[in-house]
Amino acid sequence: MNHLVTSIERTLAQIFDPAFLRVFILGMISTLVALAVAFFLAGALKGQIPYLDFDWGWLQALFDVAFGFVLAWLAALFFVPISTIFVSIFLDDVVDAVENKYYPSHRAGKRLGLWHLCYLALRLSFYIILLNILAVPFYIIFFWTGIGPLIIFYLLNGYLLGWGYYEMVAVRHLGVKEAGDHRKSIRGYVLFAGLGITILFTIPIVNLAAPILAAAIMCHVFHLTVRDRQANGHMFAQEYGRGGEERELNDI
Structure with a gap:
């Protein structure tokens, strides 16, 4: 996982x-919105949920705590996809800044553009909201364990965010099939990067910068790992190499 450590260090x-x-x-302002x-x-949504009043104080207090937990979970659930949608406006600029400094010979030959990025962000948001809602029964079932819901939350969203942010970076360089092949070959990196991104989204204050940091970290993960595959002669990685050469020729 040395590439992941390098990705975080370079981003910071x-x-x-x-x-x-x-x-x-600009990204932090968008995230605040x-x-x-x-x-x-x-x-x-909270206003649509029937609120119960209990005569027993201890039961009411317990219900209030549970209700507060539900509200916080809903806010977190909506925050991740909404902030990703807002920051997708600047994602091309984030990746360009990273590539211009660290990977000038392998800058992307194309920018995805606002509409393509919004589509990818909306699709990721749909999956995040849908799958987290479908996972509610599991959150409830394992609530008594204390740590069970957290494990489910981080693994589920770590996978989704890793996949989503990876795709936003990779398709700038590789075809859809080639990007998928590369993701499968580095699924461990993508998952752990996604877990790190999920953690960023759950830390107050830091979560304001989480989408920008996530895009930068995943950009480094992509370039560092695809270089390894290119050195090992993987066919899909050759397209990455040709893309960089073509960009260099265009810059001359």
Whole structure:
């Protein structure tokens, strides 16, 4: 997992670069808006849930705690996909900033564009919301274990976020099939990167920068791992190499 450590170190080292800082600030502003929208939606859903009043104080207190947990879970559930949608506007700029500094000979030959990025972000958001709702029975079943719901939450969302952010970066360089082949060959990296991204989204204050950091980290993971596959002669990785050469020729 040395590439993952390198990805995190390089991302943190670049935060104050002018090209990266601009996108970072705009992304954080967008994330703040996403956070406000997430709480609004969570509050609206809370209003649709019948609220019970109990005569026994201890039972009411227990219910209030459970209800607060549900509200926090709803806010977190909406925050991740909504912030991803907002920040997708700047994702091309984030990846360009990373590639210009660390991988100038392998910069993407194409930018995905706003509509393509919004489509990918919306699709990821749909899966996040749908699968987390479908997982509610499992959250309830394992609630008594204390740690069970957390394990389910992090594994499920780690997989989804790893896959989603990887795809947003990889399809700039590889075809859909080739990107899928590469993802399968580094599924461990994608999952652990996704787990790290999920953790970022659950840390107050840090979660404001989570989408930007996630895009940068996954960009590093992609480039570092595809270089390994290219060195080992994998056919799909050769397209990555040709893309970089073509970009270099265009820059001359």
